Amino acid sequence: MITTLSGDTSRLLATVDFVKEQDTATLLPLLLPGLDGPELRTLAEHCRFAHAALLVFPSDEAELRTMLDDCGLVAALPPRPSVVVRERLAVRHRRPAAVLDVGILRPAVVGADGERRMVEVFALTVPPGSGLDPIAAHEREQQHETHVAFEVAAPDPLVLRGLCATFARHGATPDGGGYNPHENGTVFYFTAPAEAKVGYRRVELYVPGDHRDMLAAHLDEHRARQPAETLLRLLTGAWTTQALAAFTQLRIPDALDGERGVGVEELAREVGARPRNLATLLRYVAMLGGVTEGRDGFRLTALGALLRTDAPGSMRALALMYGGPFYESFAGLAHTVRTGEVAFEHLFGENHFDHFARDPELAELFDRSMAAGSAMFDPVPTHPVLTAAAETPAGATVVDVAGGNGELLGRILAAHPRLHGILLERPHAVEAARLRLEEAGHGTRCAFLAGDFADVPEGGDVYVLSRVLHDWDDERCREILRHCARAMPDHADLLVVERVLPSDGSVSLATAWDLHMMCNVGGRERHADHYAALFADAGLALVDRAGLPLDGNVLHVRKARSGPAGPCGGRPGNPG
Known part of the structure; x- marks a missing residue:
């Protein structure tokens, strides 16, 4: 046959x-x-x-x-x-x-x-x-x-x-x-x-x-x-943003784990979704690496777990922010490029700081989203300036200017039990930081000051400006830096945490954030020599620069002294 x-x-x-x-x-x-x-x-x-x-x-x-x-x-x-x-x-x-x-x-x-x-x-x-x-x-x-x-x-x-x-x-x-x-x-x-x-x-x-x-x-x-x-592929980038935002909004990461597979029908009942539509979303997220699909259903990957509410270093708030208000305003990017007006202000009628401050839920989401990129902070507490300050016999004080919800200052205090802290922020953010640091056991070593940049307290040993200067134009940056220089004793150090644009045009998250800041905030990322010039205008000098995760940098700054300039715009004899 x-x-x-x-x-x-x-x-x-x-x-x-x-x-x-x-x-x-x-x-x-x-x-x-x-x-x-x-x-x-x-x-x-x-x-x-x-x-x-x-x-x-x-x-x-x-x-x-x-x-x-x-x-x-x-x-x-x-x-x-x-x-x-x-x-x-x-x-x-x-x-x-x-x-x-x-x-x-x-x-x-x-x-x-x-x-x-x-x-x-x-x-x-x-x-x-x-x-x-x-x-x-x-x-x-x-x-x-x-x-x-x-x-x-x-x-x-x-x-x-x-x-x-x-x-x-x-x-x-x-x-x-x-x-x-x-x-x-x-x-x-x-x-x-x-x-x-x-x-x-x-x-x-x-x-x-x-x-x-x-x-x-x-x-x-x-x-x-x-x-x-x-x-x-590039044109479908918006789909990726919204798929991850929807995945987060529906709290799907909270309903999954990496051990047990969950079927679509069961998962749909738990998160309140239509099974067929949910399956379509999950297959797309699987392509992105957020979940895996097996015979017993879907499991969460390490990437997807970052969108859980309770995950260490959770990036849930960042997904909701980038898929929400900032996503909406990015539709006005062409308007910003054409007119110079910030797209967020064009859409919402006010700058994003004022807009968020008037909405408690949005303000909390923004503060949590700022902490979501905290992996950038990992090496900061071990910076030589902070290590040296922690060894001061009488103890030293770290002043975190516009310190958000206290994420970075909390890390510094946890790494150095002999240090004390002062956190300066807007009133609602100060209260969030107070709760956070008290829960972490640092409340007795930290003072909380509600105010603006003009209220930078005097007498600190180390001042910190983390992801602050990129929010503002050059003139406002000079003003902020002058307030810091006025408050800093001669021996004090200033640590500026920012993404720095690469001088050789290489691929960097700083280039992406430069577009984001222009469109949504009215600020910008800068090259290292641009920062050095702003420091000099405020009577400060760039001493050193060190890399951080997520394409971040920490710029070590001190008060300028008379005499010929040293490397990186510093002065001979400056530590660091």
Whole structure:
């Protein structure tokens, strides 16, 4: 009896035969013509032929099982979600990722050399009447996802860079990639050179673990060759902001954890949402890395856990602020660029400080959002200036000017039990800071002063301005700095925490925040020499600068002294 195999089954069977017949040493020269003996040996030492892959289109799980059985393949069903291929298909066919049910299976195959390899089967489920048949027809013809893969044996960054460089030297070009949180693995795709002597046009390097730092440069090179795809990804940035904001507003992170999966129906009842719509949102958040999806439902990732109410270093307030008032005002960015008027003021009729101060809930949200980026503060308490102040026999006083809810001052006092603090803020913020610091056990070592910049108290040993100057134009900054200089004794130090614009135009969060400050606050980020000039105008001098997380900086400033300027605008003999 002769059995006629379906088109997808025939393609899968051909892939199985290829995997059985090939090995690392013979396949590499076919893919990269020109590989000489030493380079070939080096590549073969650090990576091995692991699998060949193709995309098939079953109508349901039963058809997929039949296909595998016909090819002698054994794999556990259902397949795991394939984040990378689903995203590639969504972009290529301009479809929402949520409507593409793409799974991945890796049944084992033993090669002619006795080596155990796999056939990687991507399965896009195409139910009758789903409207996905044109995608299946196009993909069968173009074979975009068909590839051969090599697994890197030791995921050392130097080895990985060398492998990528060797591929490039022999004509392979970056063709995308991604990180799959479901299996904690990173893939680097390449297009094989035109001279390749094998039917596969795409090559994958699979690296166990999270290597998104190196992947970023690989993707940048790929996107430079794909301007339309790059632009489309950039234009959907607003969707990401609102998806994370909605995820937070519905308190979905609070209803999930990283241990137990929760089904959509159960989760929908708990958060008060429509199951189908919630599933669509969760699949998008899964693509962003906020949740993972398994057989038992959705679990929270470490990224998503940052949006929980009770998480250490919670960024919940930041998501609500950026997805709320600041999101609304960013729609007026063109108005700001055209007229110079702050978009927030144009939309709400007043500056954001006054607007938030009149709404207690919004004011609290803003103060908590300011603390949400507290990872920037981690190294500040160990700054040499604060360490030296803490060693003063009589004890020293740290004055936090416009210190918000006391997040930074609390960290400083916790790190140095002999220090005392003074926090200057607006009345409502002072009370929030008082409660916070008293709960942390620092209330007896801290005084709280309600007022404005003109009320900076005299006699402190260390003054702190954290993310204050970027709120204001140059003239207001000079005024604030003069108030600080007036209050500072000659021996006092000033620590200014800000993001500093890179002088070489390199990628930095400071550049993004410069746009945000212009549009929503009326302030700006600045270069280091710009800050140095503002300090000098106030009778101060920049002594030193140190990097902080999240592209932050701490600028060490002292009162200027007569004599020739020292390094960074400081004066000879200044400590630090």
